[in-house]
Amino acid sequence: xxxxxxxxxxxxEAGCDLADREGFAVLTxxxxxxxxxxxxxxxxxxxxxxxxxxxxxxxxALDLLADxxxxxxxxxxxxxxxxxxxxxxxxxxxxxxxxxxxxRFPLSAEQAxxxxxxxxxxxxxxxxxxxxxxxxxxxxxxxxxxxxxxxFSLLELGGSFAHSQxxxxxxxxxxxxxxxxxxxxxxxx
Amino acid sequence: xxxxxxxxxxxxEAGCDLADREGFAVLTxxxxxxxxxxxxxxxxxxxxxxxxxxxxxxxxALDLLADxxxxxxxxxxxxxxxxxxxxxxxxxxxxxxxxxxxxRFPLSAEQAxxxxxxxxxxxxxxxxxxxxxxxxxxxxxxxxxxxxxxxFSLLELGGSFAHSQxxxxxxxxxxxxxxxxxxxxxxxx
DNA sequence: CCGCAAAACCTAATGGTAGTAGGATAGAAA
DNA sequence: TTTCTATCCTACTACCATTAGGTTTTGCGG
Numbered sequence: 001x002x003x004x005x006x007x008x009x010x011x012x013e014a015g016c017d018l019a020d021r022e023g024f025a026v027l028t029x030x031x032x033x034x035x036x037x038x039x040x041x042x043x044x045x046x047x048x049x050x051x052x053x054x055x056x057x058x059x060x061a062l063d064l065l066a067d068x069x070x071x072x073x074x075x076x077x078x079x080x081x082x083x084x085x086x087x088x089x090x091x092x093x094x095x096x097x098x099x100x101x102x103x104r105f106p107l108s109a110e111q112a113x114x115x116x117x118x119x120x121x122x123x124x125x126x127x128x129x130x131x132x133x134x135x136x137x138x139x140x141x142x143x144x145x146x147x148x149x150x151x152f153s154l155l156e157l158g159g160s161f162a163h164s165q166x167x168x169x170x171x172x173x174x175x176x177x178x179x180x181x182x183x184x185x186x187x188x189x
Numbered sequence: 190x191x192x193x194x195x196x197x198x199x200x201x202e203a204g205c206d207l208a209d210r211e212g213f214a215v216l217t218x219x220x221x222x223x224x225x226x227x228x229x230x231x232x233x234x235x236x237x238x239x240x241x242x243x244x245x246x247x248x249x250a251l252d253l254l255a256d257x258x259x260x261x262x263x264x265x266x267x268x269x270x271x272x273x274x275x276x277x278x279x280x281x282x283x284x285x286x287x288x289x290x291x292x293r294f295p296l297s298a299e300q301a302x303x304x305x306x307x308x309x310x311x312x313x314x315x316x317x318x319x320x321x322x323x324x325x326x327x328x329x330x331x332x333x334x335x336x337x338x339x340x341f342s343l344l345e346l347g348g349s350f351a352h353s354q355x356x357x358x359x360x361x362x363x364x365x366x367x368x369x370x371x372x373x374x375x376x377x378x
Numbered sequence: 379c380c381g382c383a384a385a386a387c388c389t390a391a392t393g394g395t396a397g398t399a400g401g402a403t404a405g406a407a408a
Numbered sequence: 409t410t411t412c413t414a415t416c417c418t419a420c421t422a423c424c425a426t427t428a429g430g431t432t433t434t435g436c437g438g
Binding site: 104114117119148149152154158166179 | 293295299301302306310325326328329332333335336337338339340341343345347348349350352353354355357359360363366367368370371374375
């Protein structure tokens, strides 16, 4: 039989596609084996176990998100940077629901340190630079923004806004306006 | 053999306990059958399938959360109401991580309409009453608050704040201060 | 008190996912 | 050409979910 040429890389890559197409819950070693027309047991030479694969997909998702965040923040400041960063989150959630879910897969501390998560936080800090916050307040602001981005995207994706007027877009806009105002008038404690 | 006296009620009840003790992922029909010392197949007389049970737990979680929200908002207004409502969310997430996760289990439209989710939204609206927002802005404010509460709780629970100073409590405080200010100075479009 | 019907619970089977142990082999290097 | 090793396989165990259809308990009407 001809060898397919499996690789951890290829598995994670295919896992990303699969998660995005069918949802993170469908991301299973068995499904991946079917896609490569290979027996399930064969995958264990390249991947420690199911969670290992999912962690790989999660790390890739975080990296992709961080890439976009870096790009969005570059050359912008103030509200423009804030909005660009926000759109990155919401669009990513909308276009890659599987990866967006994967990005919240629990990672070990070692996996987390070098991940895109840290880079994402740095991009947020950079986006805030224009607001001139005190050093000590920057973390709080990052957490506020991160919470809103994540929460809103999740609720929208989960359909929580589906059965109440008006369009989520408007709420998103108003939310960003409000956050911008908050950051501009941030009072140091 | 003596009959255990299974009921959909008792199953959902036990499911809530189990989810809270061991996590929502452990909530499985097989585990429940073991707890009641009953064969797995026996559960299907009381519950349509695994998702049906999880939906039951989810609805109960939403109800519980809505109960606490109603209680927190009653007799309070303005920032006091806002903070009380916020604490309900964060404490609920901290004390009942399993139920908190369950509350985000995807529900069908029919299940969702009469659920605690709607009541929760009403409690939020009530909490906002003191800020005197225009009718059209209230939804946006509710969505802003809901997003922050959810996002922050998730990030904290997921350990995203664990490896950066300072304590999440302070960020939470500052975030609520910021939201309070935002609501007070909300400008109608 | 008795019989019977519905409810409660069971046995038995199927099929899907995860994971381990150990064997066969393709393909490259010696 | 021979040998070696990564690659992939067979064969198994152990979970969970679900359905079909059988048996026993229980309580209610007679």
